[in-house]
Amino acid sequence: MAEAMKQMNMIQAINSALDIKMSQDPDVLVFGEDVGYFGGVFRCTAGLQEKHGLHRCFDTPIAEGGIIGVAVGMAAYGLRPVAEIQFADYIYPGYDQIASEAARLRYRSNGEFTAPLTIRTPVGGGIHGGQTHSQSPEALFTHIAGLKTIIPSNPYDAKGLLIKAIEDNDPVLFLEPKRLYNGPFSGDPHMPARNWSKHELGEVPEGHYTIDFEKARLHREGADLTILCYGTMVWVAEAAVEATGVDADIVDLRSLMPLDLDAIVKSVNKTGRCLVLHEATRTSGFGAELIAEVQQHCFYALETPIVRVTGWDTPYPHALEWEYFPGLERVSEAITRIMED
Amino acid sequence: MAAPKKIIKKTTKKELLHLYREMLLIRRFEEKAGQLYGMGLIAGFCHLYIGQEAVVTGVNAAIKDGDQMITSYRDHGHMLALGMSARGVMAELTGRSGGYSRGKGGSMHMFSVEKSFYGGHGIVGAQVPIGAGLGLANKYLDNGKISTVFFGDGAANQGQVYEALNMAQLWKLPTLFIIENNQYAMGTSIARSTAQKDLYKRGLSFGVKGVQVDGMDVLAVRDATKKAAAHARSGNGPMILEMMTYRYRGHSMSDPAKYRTREEVSEMREDHDPIDMAKNRLLKEKWADLDALKAVDKDIKSIVADAVEFAKTSPEPDPSELYTDVLLEVDA
Numbered sequence: 001m002a003e004a005m006k007q008m009n010m011i012q013a014i015n016s017a018l019d020i021k022m023s024q025d026p027d028v029l030v031f032g033e034d035v036g037y038f039g040g041v042f043r044c045t046a047g048l049q050e051k052h053g054l055h056r057c058f059d060t061p062i063a064e065g066g067i068i069g070v071a072v073g074m075a076a077y078g079l080r081p082v083a084e085i086q087f088a089d090y091i092y093p094g095y096d097q098i099a100s101e102a103a104r105l106r107y108r109s110n111g112e113f114t115a116p117l118t119i120r121t122p123v124g125g126g127i128h129g130g131q132t133h134s135q136s137p138e139a140l141f142t143h144i145a146g147l148k149t150i151i152p153s154n155p156y157d158a159k160g161l162l163i164k165a166i167e168d169n170d171p172v173l174f175l176e177p178k179r180l181y182n183g184p185f186s187g188d189p190h191m192p193a194r195n196w197s198k199h200e201l202g203e204v205p206e207g208h209y210t211i212d213f214e215k216a217r218l219h220r221e222g223a224d225l226t227i228l229c230y231g232t233m234v235w236v237a238e239a240a241v242e243a244t245g246v247d248a249d250i251v252d253l254r255s256l257m258p259l260d261l262d263a264i265v266k267s268v269n270k271t272g273r274c275l276v277l278h279e280a281t282r283t284s285g286f287g288a289e290l291i292a293e294v295q296q297h298c299f300y301a302l303e304t305p306i307v308r309v310t311g312w313d314t315p316y317p318h319a320l321e322w323e324y325f326p327g328l329e330r331v332s333e334a335i336t337r338i339m340e341d
Numbered sequence: 342m343a344a345p346k347k348i349i350k351k352t353t354k355k356e357l358l359h360l361y362r363e364m365l366l367i368r369r370f371e372e373k374a375g376q377l378y379g380m381g382l383i384a385g386f387c388h389l390y391i392g393q394e395a396v397v398t399g400v401n402a403a404i405k406d407g408d409q410m411i412t413s414y415r416d417h418g419h420m421l422a423l424g425m426s427a428r429g430v431m432a433e434l435t436g437r438s439g440g441y442s443r444g445k446g447g448s449m450h451m452f453s454v455e456k457s458f459y460g461g462h463g464i465v466g467a468q469v470p471i472g473a474g475l476g477l478a479n480k481y482l483d484n485g486k487i488s489t490v491f492f493g494d495g496a497a498n499q500g501q502v503y504e505a506l507n508m509a510q511l512w513k514l515p516t517l518f519i520i521e522n523n524q525y526a527m528g529t530s531i532a533r534s535t536a537q538k539d540l541y542k543r544g545l546s547f548g549v550k551g552v553q554v555d556g557m558d559v560l561a562v563r564d565a566t567k568k569a570a571a572h573a574r575s576g577n578g579p580m581i582l583e584m585m586t587y588r589y590r591g592h593s594m595s596d597p598a599k600y601r602t603r604e605e606v607s608e609m610r611e612d613h614d615p616i617d618m619a620k621n622r623l624l625k626e627k628w629a630d631l632d633a634l635k636a637v638d639k640d641i642k643s644i645v646a647d648a649v650e651f652a653k654t655s656p657e658p659d660p661s662e663l664y665t666d667v668l669l670e671v672d673a
Contacts, residue, residue, distance in 0.1 A: 029481065055481060061511070066470045066504025073474020073488075076459055077409070079481065081474075096501075100464045101471060109452035109460065110442045111666040146667050169669045258668075 008204045009196040010181045013155035014044045014120070017162035018082065020208050022052045025080065028166060030057045032067060032084030032120075041086055042122060042181055064094035068119065072101045075117040080166055085121040088175065089132045094119075095140070102171040103146035118165045118172045123151070124232050124279050125325055126179035126189070130318035136231070136280035136311070141173050142257045142289065148213060149256045151175040153234040154184070154201035157254055160211030167210065177231035187236030187327035216260035218267075222247035225338060226267040228290050229277040230254060233326070237277060240331040246339055248275075256286055264290070265297045272303040273338050279326060282310040304341035309334045350560035354628035360402060360559050361619040362637055364394035367418040368616060369638075369645045370427055371590075374417065374434055378594045382653065383434045386463075387448045390418035392589040395615030396521050397422045399562025400489060404570055407484075411459035411472045412491035414449035415521075415588075419491065423456040427648035432655045439655030443662055466492060466499030469518070473505040476516030476579070487515040487573045495526025497540050503547075506579070510547040513578035517569050518544070520583045521556065527592040528600045541583035549579055556584030557613040587613070 008016065021028045030048055032040075036059040039046030049057040060067050064085055071081040085091045091098070102115040125134035141149045148170055152158040158176070165172035179185050183195035196202030219234055220241065225248040227237045234252045241248045249267045253260065268274050274294050276287040287308040294306055309326045317324050352360075371389040378387050390397075393415075401410075401422040412419050420430050425441065433440025434448050441451040449463040459475060462468040472490025479486045496502060497520055509516050520540045524531050531538055541551030550572075554565040562584060569580040587609045591598040598606075623629040629637075 061504065061507055063504035063507070065501045066473070066508055069467070069470025069501060069505065070474035070477055070508060073411075073459070073471035073476075074478045074481075075474075076471065077475055077478035077482075079478050093500075096464060096467055097470065101462070101467055104450075105452075105460075106668070107666045108442050108446040108450035109666075110446070112454050113452050113459070114669070148668065 004206045005203050006206050007197055007202050008155045009183070009202060010155045010158050010176070011042055011044050013159040013204050014162055014176065015046060015048070016204070016206070017159045017166070018045060018048060019051065021163060021166045022048065022056055024208070027078065027080045028082060029074070029079060030082045030084070031060050033060055033062050033086045035059060035084050040084060042178065044120070045084065064090055065097055068094035068097040068102070071117045071119070072097055072105070072115050075115040075171070076105060076113050080116050082118045082120060082166060085119060087133050088121040088123040088137055089135045091121055091137065098141070098147065098171070098173070099144050103144045106170070107146055114169050115171045116169045118162070118174055120162070120174045120176060122178035123175045124177045124179050125316055125321060126185060126232065128318060128321055129316070131315040134316040136278065138175055138256055139280060139284060139286045142286055146171070148172045148258065149175065150213065150254065151177065151231045151256060152254060153177065153180060153231055153252050155196055155204050156201045157211055157217065159204055160209050161213070161254065163208060164210040164213065175231070179232050180235070184235040185232055186239035187325065187331065188239065189322055211254070213255040214258040214260050215255070216263040217252040217254055218263070219250040219252040220248065222249045222271070224248060224271055225273045225275060225335065226251060226271045227275045227277060228253065228264060230256065232279055233277040236326070236328060236331050239328050240335055243328065243332045244335045246335050248335070261293060261297070264294065268294055268298040269301040272301050274298070274302065274306045275334055275338055276306060276308040277326060277331060278310050280311055281313050282308070283313050285310055304338055307334050307338055350564060352560055354626070356402070357619060357623055358629060360398055361616065361623060362641065363398045363422055364559065364616050364619065365638060366427070366641050366644065367394045367398070367421050369641050370421055370431070370648070371417060373645050373649055374431065375590065375594065377435065377649065383448070384436065385447055386414065387434065387594045388415040388592065389588070389590045390415055392609065393521055393523060393556070393586045394418060395559040395562055396519070396556045396584045396586050397491070399559040400519060400566045402559070402563045403566035404487065404489060407457055408486050409457045409459055409475045409488040410491070411468045411475065411488065412461065413465065413468060413493060413496060414461070414463045415493070416449065416451065416461045420451060420453070420458060423453070423458050425453050425456050425458065427644055428651040431648040431652035435652040436657065437652060437655035438658045438662070439651060444658045445662065466496035466501045468492065469496065469499070469502045470505040473509045473514055473516055476509060476514030477512060479515050480512065485574065487517060487570055489517045489519055491519045491521055493526065494520060494522040494524065494531050494535065494540060495529070497543060498526070498535060506544050506547050506549055509579040510544070510549045513576060515573040516579040517566070517573055518549070518579060518581045520581065521586055522583055523586050523588045525588070525592065525600065528596065530600065539583070541581050544581045549581055551581030551583060553583045553585060556586035557615045557618065559615055559619060
């Protein structure tokens with residue numbers, strides 16, 4: 001029997017994942033700034049308090065270190081807290097709790113204690129948030145051993161990966177590209193906005209399902225170029241491939257740590273060319289890690305140098321947002337350049 | 342320091358002998374750890390609890406099995422008080438596979454599910470919101486347990502502590518915030534680091550009640566903790582207990598403690614020592630004579646000697662342990 005499907009945007013898909021896990025497992029609690037009564041600034045937790053009660057979905061003080069610290073304590077005692085940090089830009093006061101506590105509990109307790117918590121937080125720009133509401137800090141977390149870092153690019157993946165994250169026995173940082181909440185984004189703000197209502201990846205099972213970490217998704221299959229990307233940049237890559245007419249593999253990594261190296265190597269060995277994309281700043285970004293792995297594992301298959309297109313090494317500007325954002329134009333140019341090389 | 346209390350506190354022969362023994366175990370264990378450090382058998386960081394024994398011993402006497410305990414890096418005493426094995430703690434100090442964290446945690450990072458001990462945390466103050474989280478878990482599960490969160494006077498100036506206090510009072514968490522005020526944040530005296538030196542008042546703006554306790558008197562600690570535990574356990578929310586105590590040694594082994602006078606230290610050792618205080622009462626009540634106390638000491642020394650032998654001979658962890666317990670999948 002075919003499973004019941006429903007068209008959802010990414011907010012609804014995330015809400016559905018939380019609702020399902022809260023219904024299935026009394027150990028799952030959802031909390032954060034404005035997540036309870038208000039339902040979250042992006043509405044991801046709307047209705048959960050009403051349905052599951054004040055003790056299961058609640059508001060916290062504006063205190064990110066405290067929120068994550070409390071979640072670590074609850075998780076160490078066997079609960080499965082899902083904490084929301086309202087914007088990834090606010091996560092830094094809680095960084096100590098993530099890096100020094102959540103990620104380290106298993107290692108330093110001889111495996112006796114774990115921290116099965118999930119931290120959800122919106123990342124990325126494209127909403128004129130300026131430097132404190134637009135950042136993509138994923139590399140600060142992939143650098144931490146003992147932590148998993150996930151970033152979906154569409155409603156279907158968001159739900160399956162979030163359920164997986166909540167069920168996972170390790171701490172998971174779940175990054176939600178906020179520009180994709182309502183629809184795919186080409187990277188060109190002048191193109192008409194699309195939404196998920198007619199997109200096949202907005203077609204989401206109503207019930208429970210999971211997507212394994214460490215499994216990249218081949219977003220588009222091609223022969224001549226491999227584009228490694230995640231989150232918002234998957235959609236920019238798609239638009240740029242259409243604009244340039246290059247036949248490219250678009251690999252949506254989805255899980256940065258653990259990383260699906262096999263899928264990456266397989267694709268680059270096939271195409272011989274590799275473009276790496278991320279919205280985050282360039283230096284020491286996750287792209288550097290990808291490039292290191294590709295050159296080591298695919299050196300003899302590479303026909304051209306690996307190229308990356310990223311945000312600039314600057315704070316995320318408010319006024320020059322589209323100059324900072326590695327949009328359709330810059331990605332298309334890079335594709336053309338690689339193919340001419 | 343809080344003035345020594347004149348009131349004679351109730352206890353029994355059995356209880357006081359037990360508390361005396363517990364404190365002496367911590368003292369002898371720590372003395373030995375200090376020696377092993379000097380001999381190069383313990384590397385890195387090692388924060389001794391000598392002088393503060395009455396705090397954790399008195400607290401432990403007042404809480405119940407299953408109540409959680411979480412503390413900072415000065416954690417050896419807490420583990421011994423909870424009944425974790427001296428062997429396992431000492432072998433962790435020497436970085437051996439028989440240690441509680443197979444040698445990978447070290448002095449500051451040990452845990453026990455069995456004893457509800459949640460570490461052992463090397464970042465000043467980081468354990469405090471985690472301890473509030475344990476309280477929130479207790480409240481959510483309605484399990485009747487309380488969490489006890491230990492931190493020092495230095496950590497009392499960390500911002501995280503106030504996030505945790507606010508949440509704990511807001512949500513009426515069954516959590517005791519136990520400040521071990523040993524007067525020095527590493528080498529900085531409380532007078533030089535702290536605007537409001539009465540740390541038990543630090544929760545007042547959140548409505549968290551606090552009391553100051555003579556932390557050198559194990560029975561005073563026991564009594565204050567019993568009251569506070571009853572308060573927290575019956576749904577009234579958290580409390581702060583400021584334990585006025587003193588560490589005789591430096592902050593860590595590399596600290597010669599030149600920021601205080603020799604006289605200050607010897608005054609504390611001679612007039613306020615928690616173990617001497619218990620010993621004098623035992624003798625005065627004729628619950629033990631000197632021979633009996635010597636026998637206790639001998640027994641404890643043999644436990645510590647056994648732990649040392651174990652910690653010297655337990656093998657170092659295999660290099661394959663490097664990648665175990667990072668993430669669940671890796672060690673499967």
